[in-house]
Amino acid sequence: MKTLDIKGEVCPYTFVKTKLALEHIKGSDTLKVITDHMPAVDNVSRSCSNEGHEIVSSKKINDTDWEIVIRKKLS
Amino acid sequence: MFDFTEEEIKRYSRHIILPEIGGTGQSKLKKARVLCVGLGGLGSPVALYLAAAGIGTLGLIDMDKVDISNLQRQVIHSTKDIGRLKVESAKEKIKAINPGVTVNTYTEAISSKNVKEVIAGYDIVIDGCDNFATRYLVNDACFFAGKPNVYGSVFRFEGRASLFCKEGPCYRCMHPHPPPPGEVPSCEEAGVLGVLPGIIGVIQATEAIKHILGIGRSLKGRLLLYDALDMSFREVKIKKDRNCPLCGDNQTVKDLIDYKQFCGLK
Numbered sequence: 250m251k252t253l254d255i256k257g258e259v260c261p262y263t264f265v266k267t268k269l270a271l272e273h274i275k276g277s278d279t280l281k282v283i284t285d286h287m288p289a290v291d292n293v294s295r296s297c298s299n300e301g302h303e304i305v306s307s308k309k310i311n312d313t314d315w316e317i318v319i320r321k322k323l324s
Numbered sequence: 325m326f327d328f329t330e331e332e333i334k335r336y337s338r339h340i341i342l343p344e345i346g347g348t349g350q351s352k353l354k355k356a357r358v359l360c361v362g363l364g365g366l367g368s369p370v371a372l373y374l375a376a377a378g379i380g381t382l383g384l385i386d387m388d389k390v391d392i393s394n395l396q397r398q399v400i401h402s403t404k405d406i407g408r409l410k411v412e413s414a415k416e417k418i419k420a421i422n423p424g425v426t427v428n429t430y431t432e433a434i435s436s437k438n439v440k441e442v443i444a445g446y447d448i449v450i451d452g453c454d455n456f457a458t459r460y461l462v463n464d465a466c467f468f469a470g471k472p473n474v475y476g477s478v479f480r481f482e483g484r485a486s487l488f489c490k491e492g493p494c495y496r497c498m499h500p501h502p503p504p505p506g507e508v509p510s511c512e513e514a515g516v517l518g519v520l521p522g523i524i525g526v527i528q529a530t531e532a533i534k535h536i537l538g539i540g541r542s543l544k545g546r547l548l549l550y551d552a553l554d555m556s557f558r559e560v561k562i563k564k565d566r567n568c569p570l571c572g573d574n575q576t577v578k579d580l581i582d583y584k585q586f587c588g589l590k
Binding site: 261264266268269272296300 | 326328333334337340341343346347348
């Protein structure tokens with residue numbers, strides 16, 4: 250699974266970078282996104298769902314960071 | 325990964341966010357080469373918006389210099405540009421908006437001698453000219469080269485736009501031959517509402533971007549008519565004419581023609 254570290258990025262670039270990474274991965278692979286911008290946890294998840302991707306999990310992994318696992322929709 | 329710089333990701337983020345564009349679409353825009361014929365009322369918004377949108381290469385062809393009477397509608401030029409070549413003035417504004425755009429300028433008069441060579445370097449042509457000789461030359465050259473031609477024209481309070489391409493009708497399907505010089509208004513008689521080419525030019529830029537991205541429904545086979553006084557749009561279907569002298573069954577226009585330049589905006 251590919252990991253995208255977007256710590257330091259804020260909305261909307263959190264989603265923009267996630268979307269670019271999702272466009273790049275193959276088939277229905279999964280992407281792990283690491284963010285330290287709390288609003289992105291909801292916003293990125295919602296935007297990805299709206300585009301048809303599946304949110305596999307989303308959780309806090311330490312004091313500052315969250316992890317979102319997204320499965321790319323089959324095109 | 326896409327070869328976008330950090331700056332490009334941020335600059336084009338509102339495009340990339342759109343499901344219909346994304347990184348894939350923005351890459352297409354970056355690779356695209358668009359030729360703007362004329363940097364006047366129509367060419368001004370066309371060049372400004374295509375530059376902002378991230379079109380990789382813009383060709384600008386216009387032999388004219390900026391005149392004070394242009395500034396009421398040709399918004400890419402400023403008062404300080406009076407007397408400068410329009411392509412130089414436009415290039416400066418394009419670079420100020422988006423330094424990432426490659427700009428090629430051509431200042432020679434467009435004619436049957438150079439049009440093929442100029443068009444060959446581009447994927448799509450935007451006709452923002454103000455005379456019949458150039459309009460027919462660009463239409464015919466695009467047909468021979470198999471390049472899409474985004475047509476626009478303005479006159480008084482009315483504007484028109486369409487997309488001519490191999491699969492659809494061309495300008496000659498609507499108007500097989502130029503009108504006789506006496507039947508069109510002279511330059512002095514042909515006023516135009518300043519905002520009108522803004523609207524039509526932006527429609528042309530939209531059609532070019534959609535064509536590059538391969539999204540939406542184009543103006544192919546449709547002539548869009550805009551009336552600023554009535555604030556209304558109308559649409560007329562244009563069919564590929566089997567009797568068209570250029571793209572019909574019995575082609576009579578087999579070479580590029582240099583019609584005598586005469587005024588007339590429509």
